[in-house]
């Protein structure tokens with residue numbers, strides 16, 4: 001199975017439940033959702049003219065719209081070649097769940113990695129049983145019922161107070177059927193959004209996610 005990859009790098013997970021964990025990020029290219037405030041718009045379209053070699057991909061140290069089509073064996077081989085020590089893999093995007101991630105996550109687990117997927121929850125999720133699924137629902141986009149039930153963590157981006165009503169609707173679907181960690185994340189380090197998140201987290205005993213990589217100026 002091949003996947004179009006936008007970038008692969010080692011860093012510290014800066015958001016949600018696994019904040020602070022050394023991680024290897026695999027950013028898949030392609031997203032049909034097109035959120036207004038998306039900070040990875042360069043991943044949206046898989047243009048053939050932007051395809052590069054895996055060697056060039058691994059040298060990339062800026063975010064841009066180039067990508068490489070790589071199979072699972074080569075992904076694992078290149079993680080070894082880079083001598084990265086992190087044992088946690090974050091598969092993000094773009095929207096990674098437009099692809100079937102079962103073979104990628106299963107093979108990575110066989111090699112001793114733990115896997116996490118970050119998804120909008122708008123697509124069917126195909127991954128290994130043990131993969132940690134972070135669903136980050138987008139207001140006015142159709143979050144699937146199956147994604148909400150599969151989520152280990154819901155990380156909800158907040159800009160204004162009214163945004164919280166979509167989260168309330170989602171949580172009413174869960175209705176205590178599953179233990180799920182809830183995080184609120186202010187959009188774009190906006191101070192007003194941060195205040196709203198802190199207030200609601202405190203009332204509900206939810207957790208705050210503040211994208212520490214943006215404050216630490218790391219990838």
Ligand code: SF4
Pocket residue numbers: 031032033034035037038039040041093094095120138
């Ligand atoms: S789903 Fe994610 S990658 Fe796609 S547009 Fe929305 S924020 Fe961007």
